[in-house]
Amino acid sequence: MAYAMQGALQQAVAAELQNPAGFAAPKRLNHLKTLEAESIYILREAVAEFARPVMLYSIGKDSSVMLRLAQKAFFPGKIPFPLLHVDTSYKFPEMIEFRDSYTREIGAELIVHKNQEALDQGANPFALGTQKCCGLLKTKSLLDALNEGGYDAAFGGARRDEEKSRAKERIYSFRDPLGQWDPKNQRPELWNIFNSRLNKGESIRVFPLSNWTELDIWLYIQTENIPIVPLYFAREREVVVRGASIVPIYSQNDLLPGEKSQRISCRMRSLGCMPCTGAIRSEADTLPKIIRELLGFKRSERENRVIDHDEEGSMELKKREGYF
Amino acid sequence: MSLHSANEHQDGFSTLVDHHLHKDMLRFTTAGSVDDGKSTLIGRLLHDSKSVYEDQLASVSKSRVNRSSGPIDFSLLTDGLRAEREQGITIDVAYRYFETPRRKFIIADTPGHEQYTRNMATGASTADLAVILIDATRGVLAQTRRHAYISSLLGIRNIVAAINKMDLLEYREDVFRRLYDDFLALAGQLNLSNVVGIPISALEGGNLVNPTGRMPWYHGPTLLEHLETVPVRAEVHQEAMRFPVQYVVRPDADFRGFAGRVASGTIRPGDAVMALPSQQMTRVRSIVTYDEAAAEAFSPMSVTLTLEDEIDLSRGDMLVTPENPPTVASRIDAMVVWFDAEPLAVGRTYLIKHSVRTSRAKAGAIEYRVNMNTLEQEPARELKMNDIAAVQFEIAKPLFFDPYERNRTTGSFILIDPLTNATVGAAIIRAALPAESSHETDWKTPVSAGEKHLRHGHEPALVLVESRPLLAQYLDRALFAQGFEVALVSGEDVPAGRLADLLPLSQSAGLVLIYSTGAISAEQKRALRLDAVRTFDLTALNLPEDDQGAVSTAVAALQSLRIAEGPADAGEVN
Numbered sequence: 001m002a003y004a005m006q007g008a009l010q011q012a013v014a015a016e017l018q019n020p021a022g023f024a025a026p027k028r029l030n031h032l033k034t035l036e037a038e039s040i041y042i043l044r045e046a047v048a049e050f051a052r053p054v055m056l057y058s059i060g061k062d063s064s065v066m067l068r069l070a071q072k073a074f075f076p077g078k079i080p081f082p083l084l085h086v087d088t089s090y091k092f093p094e095m096i097e098f099r100d101s102y103t104r105e106i107g108a109e110l111i112v113h114k115n116q117e118a119l120d121q122g123a124n125p126f127a128l129g130t131q132k133c134c135g136l137l138k139t140k141s142l143l144d145a146l147n148e149g150g151y152d153a154a155f156g157g158a159r160r161d162e163e164k165s166r167a168k169e170r171i172y173s174f175r176d177p178l179g180q181w182d183p184k185n186q187r188p189e190l191w192n193i194f195n196s197r198l199n200k201g202e203s204i205r206v207f208p209l210s211n212w213t214e215l216d217i218w219l220y221i222q223t224e225n226i227p228i229v230p231l232y233f234a235r236e237r238e239v240v241v242r243g244a245s246i247v248p249i250y251s252q253n254d255l256l257p258g259e260k261s262q263r264i265s266c267r268m269r270s271l272g273c274m275p276c277t278g279a280i281r282s283e284a285d286t287l288p289k290i291i292r293e294l295l296g297f298k299r300s301e302r303e304n305r306v307i308d309h310d311e312e313g314s315m316e317l318k319k320r321e322g323y324f
Numbered sequence: 325m326s327l328h329s330a331n332e333h334q335d336g337f338s339t340l341v342d343h344h345l346h347k348d349m350l351r352f353t354t355a356g357s358v359d360d361g362k363s364t365l366i367g368r369l370l371h372d373s374k375s376v377y378e379d380q381l382a383s384v385s386k387s388r389v390n391r392s393s394g395p396i397d398f399s400l401l402t403d404g405l406r407a408e409r410e411q412g413i414t415i416d417v418a419y420r421y422f423e424t425p426r427r428k429f430i431i432a433d434t435p436g437h438e439q440y441t442r443n444m445a446t447g448a449s450t451a452d453l454a455v456i457l458i459d460a461t462r463g464v465l466a467q468t469r470r471h472a473y474i475s476s477l478l479g480i481r482n483i484v485a486a487i488n489k490m491d492l493l494e495y496r497e498d499v500f501r502r503l504y505d506d507f508l509a510l511a512g513q514l515n516l517s518n519v520v521g522i523p524i525s526a527l528e529g530g531n532l533v534n535p536t537g538r539m540p541w542y543h544g545p546t547l548l549e550h551l552e553t554v555p556v557r558a559e560v561h562q563e564a565m566r567f568p569v570q571y572v573v574r575p576d577a578d579f580r581g582f583a584g585r586v587a588s589g590t591i592r593p594g595d596a597v598m599a600l601p602s603q604q605m606t607r608v609r610s611i612v613t614y615d616e617a618a619a620e621a622f623s624p625m626s627v628t629l630t631l632e633d634e635i636d637l638s639r640g641d642m643l644v645t646p647e648n649p650p651t652v653a654s655r656i657d658a659m660v661v662w663f664d665a666e667p668l669a670v671g672r673t674y675l676i677k678h679s680v681r682t683s684r685a686k687a688g689a690i691e692y693r694v695n696m697n698t699l700e701q702e703p704a705r706e707l708k709m710n711d712i713a714a715v716q717f718e719i720a721k722p723l724f725f726d727p728y729e730r731n732r733t734t735g736s737f738i739l740i741d742p743l744t745n746a747t748v749g750a751a752i753i754r755a756a757l758p759a760e761s762s763h764e765t766d767w768k769t770p771v772s773a774g775e776k777h778l779r780h781g782h783e784p785a786l787v788l789v790e791s792r793p794l795l796a797q798y799l800d801r802a803l804f805a806q807g808f809e810v811a812l813v814s815g816e817d818v819p820a821g822r823l824a825d826l827l828p829l830s831q832s833a834g835l836v837l838i839y840s841t842g843a844i845s846a847e848q849k850r851a852l853r854l855d856a857v858r859t860f861d862l863t864a865l866n867l868p869e870d871d872q873g874a875v876s877t878a879v880a881a882l883q884s885l886r887i888a889e890g891p892a893d894a895g896e897v898n
Contacts (some may be wrong), residue, residue, distance in 0.1 A: 027590075031346070033625075036626075037624050040626035048571045074571075075612070077575035161420075167420060186416060187746065188442045188750065190450075190736070191732060192585075195738070213421045222341065255623070279669045285764070
């Protein structure tokens, strides 16, 4: 990290020296600092105007960045809202471990919500199919948690470069009392002025990372030294190769009849639920290696996410129903 | 991703990071009429600059829909909503991100349909450059004029006139010349500078990323070359310092910091600053950030300031440089783009959000509306969806602002409907208007009823509500929200027989008096001699049973009380 910033510093000093006397230096924030400043502005604006904001914390790399931005926005104060994790109970054990230790370390208030009723009835993606499973364990669970907490604003780490329907979403995304998104009737969003006015029961999803790209996220994690779940780093893992997917195995019970596990050097490019998130073959065990690998990728980061590909437009449908 | 093609050394990771961090960013918007080929153009730019992943391209290739004549419909890469793919149009602003070894780009892809003009304005509000597509087979259309006008209004300094579909006209130079000249004439009318014309074929990719051999007569840059090299908008560090206070950080009794984003100028510890609206003076003690105390802060940094003195300062206030403060005024003149199906009504009160401050504002006279076909100014009594007009506003709390061309942040605001909460318009501030002169010059002249009516924007009237006290209360709220001066009087407080004593007062004050009473007979009504004042007898209006329906019917009837302002409309007043 240090050497990267040193380079930036040298450039800034050089620019300062080259500047003829009598003129103010043509200052420019670097690209990541510009994104950071915008995100902090959005976080502060929402906290100032909403009665009960909450941050959706998914434990992934984007959530890690969003959390750091929240620390920065309210420094030296604490993060003035709770974090909400919608736990499907199908998350990787490393994720839960990271969630508990990291939120404790930074002193954030964490709320964990599960759709216990659906889980008790045995909801799982194999029996229900991924769409219905997501509907019950993520969307419904999320809407219930937001209702129970009476939250009028929820921060989410979604980026517009992730998926086609997300590219259409506002930074302040208005939701009706059922949490639904109406893409044809979004509030115009001009300049950096956000309309936070709500009637009873309505809410806003706020996306401070809207303008970040996957590469920006990784470079920021690198330059800011932000802790992330170890699953993002490559190492030899016990996995089973299932069709085109590489699925980590935690016990022999995870294997389907006739399957055999093997050890492959792999990592996660994005994190979701265990049954629906595949690993990629990789040797990238450091941030610089991950970033280099990213620059060579020919396929998108959500490719290993089953839920986006159920049918064309499936993310839009989920969002209309209230999914993040 | 095409970053890997940047000339970095195998081991130069820090060089790579540096290179990425210090790339310029260009935000541009694309505009054009329906079917001008915007989405195809962007899909092509992304594809030919190698910014599309294989799986994304594969999902487009296997799509059921293909409206292009080639194997891949590039517009499907950007049209992300189901309705868009099915109807083959772009509905909402889509933001696209791509980069080349030279620059990073954010594209706001905006729709061409007139009903989505608001989205065009949304995309343009943050853009440094606009690509305006002109279909070579159709020429400059009303939508082209609208888009050029919005680009000019929102201060976009660089315009590309992309003359598309050259493939359909045999790549003829005379076609390009004629259309480019047409556009330059339009640009001249709008004071748009830095206009560049590029002949392209989005469908075949000609002159987007790579030059085409089909137009040997064209020697200019391809679209991407131009986007990579056009000078990016100058930052506003040299401008006067403006720091809108967003949030007060107060973790304990010892620390009181003012969080915000620098809108313009530079702030250093020790600088003298003035707080608005209090006009109290103090100095900056420190610039606090999570990383370290900063030696200076400039736009667009988000920081937290501590001050030398305990002064009155909270969210919505502004710290400014005392040498060069903004204009402070409560009557202003602004150009408005109207978004809502419900028209902007003169005399109605709206909420405005200016920077981080929300206040009430009453729409005063509409000075003129811009005719999008002729770009001429014409009179108007109200603004319909997509209208652009010069409107006067009277703001409840004085506004601190700079003209939009000097400062986008302090020179713009949005309009919010206080009832529906919808964002109904966007405005850029042109200038302060003088405080109403009659107060200062004619202090001996008695105030006439007519002057009061003019200021309220409506004539006085009596509204008679029988046996529906809740309806009276709802109506009071609805009229108040629309900017009417209302008084609600109950028959329990003032018996019907005494109403006559009250009327001269409400008439001379110019009020709409809602009189809520039990049922009264026709004979009693006659005794009230209501013919002396303008009366709305709601019983005679046959209102719907439900209160909501009844309120909207009554409010609609009362619109006839409004006074159109301005000499241009004088002939139309009933």
